[in-house]
Structures are given as structure tokens and as C-alpha cells.
Amino acid sequence: MSSGKRVHRPTAVARPSRSATAEPLADPDPRPELYPVEDLRLAEVIPLPPSGDRPNLLHIGPLNAFLRSRWYPAIFQIVGVLVFAFIMIETLFGPSTVHDNAGSAIVWILWWPLLPLSYFMLARFWCTVCPFPVVGDLLQRFAGMRLPMPAFLKKYGLWIIDAWFIGITWADHVFGIVESPRGTGYLLLMILAGVLTMSLVFERRTFCRSVCFLGGLSGNYSMASPLALRANRANCKDKCNEMWCANGSERAAACPMFETPRTMQTNRECNLCGNCIKSCPHGSLRLEIRKPTSEFWHINKARIEVAFLAMILVGVVIIQNLTMLSVWQPLLNWVAGLTGSTNFTLNFTIIFTIAMVLPLAALALASRFSRGDDETTMQNFARFGYAIIPLDLAAHMAHNLFHLLGEGLAVPRTLALFFGLQWTLVDDGLLNTSTIQVLQYLMLGAGAAATVYAAYRIARRAGQTRTVRALVPHLLLICLLIAVNAYMFTLPMSHRA
């Protein structure tokens, strides 16, 4: 818990020396660690706001009013629905070449590269704006059966998300989803169909919580965010028996993500939809700015699914990079020589499987050497898997930076084509490759530093007696991953549009 840092150092209060004082302390409690409060100079008892003693962005009047108004998040959702309606029509019925299709350009050159950045800056705010569940919410309001979320989804939801994420990545390369506007359109249609079906049958946003492949990604990345919504549990415990934040009120619906904000300790499942802020009559909620990535070393119960996804993402970024690099074709040829087949699907699947399994195996190996006597390898795997997330995020953003800045003008160019306007610029690049490479390295460096620090803090957890031994195997793995990513960013990469 982050507020653990706020403990005041006892050095501020001199421990009274028993030999120096004429009279022994009038302390009825025999335990020597307890000191009368007068020693702590509780001269000033300052009542706290309901949200506690941590800075709360909701104390900024206009922001507070906006988040409580009916326009939040509706205004963003309306824009999101309109933009994605255009994208779906354009990808399904527009030009069939990715170079000329505005829908493809917006999705893969603007939206997809900005998504990890948005998860970092604004946590899962995008999930509130996401147009698919917004349409699902509307359908649910009028025709939803509102059955409870099935138990198996509750239990294995994150594993399902992990599996789907791997499947989508594989399918992207095998069926060429990114390279085809129609493929993109079908993918979006498939997501919409899934959301509508789940919204029709189950209550709230069951799809987002347990099935959406982006949910895993957003959950992992949003944990690194400096923005977090939390409740002052002390105030909740004192004043609230109804749990308006979780169950909803006449002012706002229940938490769409099945969370209980009063006990929430992670950003993983919080969409920042603001329902709990609107519902809580006690003002216990706070929107805080905290140290980025600090959540990773304050996790009470590490989940192996999260660590698994973190390592899978390492493999996904490697694969995404590899397939756009000049070394990809020789690698594919080499595997073709081993298998004796030129079947792309077979050879790609082999490389893909290795790319997914290797990081997992490497973390498992590091955990085997890192674990102490008081934990299993899997527990260590789960704990330190969180430390890899900043590196995932940085590598993902660095990779996408090439598409965003290297071909960002494809978006206005294709839009100009759509509206029949003139576009005279020849290249789509906003910046040249050398400049983008420097930015990629800076981003990777920041992610690497955050990962190393997170691993250090995780290794230094309370009760850990062998910090160095716990840390070194993971540091070696992190260095290896940094080197692999850094090497890949030195190689020239192909464009998407």
C-alpha cells in the first residue's frame, strides 16, 4: 500500500532515555515500543477530508464537477462511437488496399499506437470510451437478460483473455489482418458481435472483464499508470454500510467492471467510468497522481495470470518487431529448411510458439534460482512477472512509435482521399527514421529503468531476507530482454500503410 511510505520516521521524536529522565514514563502499557502521543507532538489535530490525507484531483472544483456530471463519460463515448462507426464502414466497404483506406490508417497508425500510451497516462480510461461496450450497454438497457457472470468466467477470465490475445496475434500474421482493410473490418465486427452477445445475456460489462483481449493488455499497462482511483477505506468503514460505489445508486449505475472501489488496490479492472464517484454520498473516492509503476511493488497477492500475460507480451512485441524487420525473411527461410516445407502458417506457428514460450521459460528459470525457502517457483514467477510490465509497455510504445511518427501522415492523406481532397506530400513520415530511433531508445531506456527498479522493490519486500539473491537472476533476465529489444530497434522496419 502506497501510504506505507508516509510513516513518519521515529527519529523526529527523540526516544526518552530512561536513565536520563528523572521520572519513568507514566505508561500503563508495559510494552517498550509504545510511546505516549504527547511525544509525537499531537498538538494540532487537523480533521481530514473524507477522501483521506492523500492529494485528490477531485478537490479541483471544475474537474470534480465534470466527473460528477452526466456529460462524463458520455461526451467521449459519443465521439468514440461516431469515429468507430466511420472506421467500420470504411474498412468493410472502402478501398481494399491498406495504403488508401482511412479506416485501416486510423486503426493501425493512430489508435493502436496511441493505445499503450493512453493506458499509461490515463489508466483504463479508454475502456470507458471504447465504442463496442457502449453499444452493448445500450442494448443491455433495452433487451438485456442480465444474468450473473458465470463462475468459470470469474475464475478463469484472465486466462481466457491471455489465450485470446495470443490467438489474435497469431491470426493477425497468418490471415494478414493488419495488411487488409477487410480483415480489420471483420476483426472489429467480431469484437462487436462478442460484446453484443455477452451484453444481451450477462449483466454489466462481462465481456470487458472476462473476455476482451484488450482487457488483459489494458489491465497490465494501466497498473503502471500514475493515475489511480482509490477510496479512503477508513471513511468507508466508518460511514458506509450500503456500498453505493459497487452496487450503484439513483445517481449512477453499479460498477460495470464488478469492482468494489472501497477495497480496490489495483488499476487492473477500473475503467475510470466515474460511476462510483457519482454514487458515493460520503466523498470517499479520490483520484490520485502517484509514482508511476509503484503499484507493482505494493501488490498484496500476485496473480500468475498477470505475470503470464506480461511475459507473453514480451514474446508478442518480439514477434511484431521480427515480422517487420529485414531479418524475418532469412529466419523464415531457415525454419523452412528445418521443416522441409514452405507453408507459411506452419513455419510461422513454429517461430511464434518459440517466441511465446521462451520468455515464459526464461522467467520460470530465473524464478527457480530466485525463490527463497518461503515461496514456490510459481509464486516467485508471479511476483517478479509484474516487474516486466514497464519493459513490455516501453517496448510496445517504442515499436508503435515507428508507425505513429514514421507514417502518421497516412491518416490525413487517406482522409483527404476519402473526402476527395488534394494531398501533395509524398511521404507519410512525421519524423525521419534516425529521430524516431533516438526516441525509441529513450523510451526503452525509461522502461528498462522502471523495470529494474520495480524488480528491486519487489525483491526488497517486507520479510525478504535475501534481497540480492532474489534479484540477481531476474536482473540477468531483464538485461537480456533489454538487449534483445535494443538490438531489434537498430534494424530497419517496414511500414504498415
Add this chain to the structure above:
Amino acid sequence: MAPHVTYPVLPTLVVCRRCAEAGAIRRDRVGGFVEAAGGGSRTEGGSLTQVRTAAPQERGRPRVSRVAGGVAAAILLALLFAYAFSMSAGGMDGMMMSNAALPQDGAAADPAVPVADGQMVMPDGSTMDMGAHPSESPAAAATDADPAASTPAAAEHEMVMGGAINWYVIGGLLALIAAGIALAAGLNEHLERRIATGRLVTEGACGE
């Protein structure tokens, strides 16, 4: 006497009012735990309240804005050095590989598809130029046909795809990040100060 509340978070305590008023709050120096003893508890009909136990000056605690200022200063210094380096070295474009100059690749997996140098076979069997979009742009075509061609289009292509590192853009982005960090830290400190002075008890958070 059994403590009414044991709560491991400082400086916020939840204690009964009578405890707070009587000053009957104790601190475990080792673990940072707090116990409130004496007076009434909620179960005994007393009311709970939150109090801030520390003096407002927050002894020994580094201010966040100092950290933010340090980060901002470090980034700006790094920028200065980087700019000085770029001026002296004349840019690093020679060290960086541009997309226009690619290493030679091997043959395609599918022998039926001829693959030229600097091209890559895509999953659907088509080929893609590395560093360019599938449809050949006039500039790229001009460059491929004659590397020494100096048409305006080719010049623009070269400027975008190759060229020196733009330190101004990098510096601007880093300065933007530093400004963002400083702003967030300053905002946090401002809000914290308002809490410490007790000005936010009733305003803001509670909308009722």
C-alpha cells in the same frame, strides 16, 4: 485495555473522538502501527473521526517538487549536452541506418514468388518494400531507378526517411515530459498543502 482501533496507515488515523481529544493515541515505533486506547469506541456509542497526527511541517520528508525539479533539471542538462554533441559531431545520421539503405536479404520462403533485394514476403504472398508502403511511391521509384536522382520528390523522401537526428523535436518532447512531471508534482503538493491546512474538510470531495 484492548485498543479500539489498530490501523497501519500514518499519518491518517481513525480513532474515536474522545481518544483524540484525550490524546490517548499511541504509536508503535517499530512497525508504525497505531493504537488508540481509552475513551469510547463506536460499539460503545462513541463516534469515529479521522485526524492527522503529524505536525504540518512533515518532518524529514522530501518534497515531491524537489524530485520533479531534479528530474526536469537533469533532462534539460541532458538536452544541452545532446545538442552540443550534435553540433560538434555534425549529427549522427551516418551512424544510423536509414530505411533507404537496407541489408540484403535471402530468398523468399515460397520459391514461386520472386523477391528482390530489400523486399519482404508478406503472409498473403505479396512482397513489400522495407521502409516503404506496398504501393510504390513516385519518390521511392525515382530513388530506386537512380540513386543519384535529385528530383524534389526524391529529396523530400530522403529528408523524411533518412537525414540527421532532429534534436529540436527530441528536446521539445523531453521538455514536455519534464513539464508534465513538474506540473503533476506541483499539483500534488498544492493539494496536499490544502489538506494539511484543513481547508478541504468539507469542500470538493463530498458532493452531497
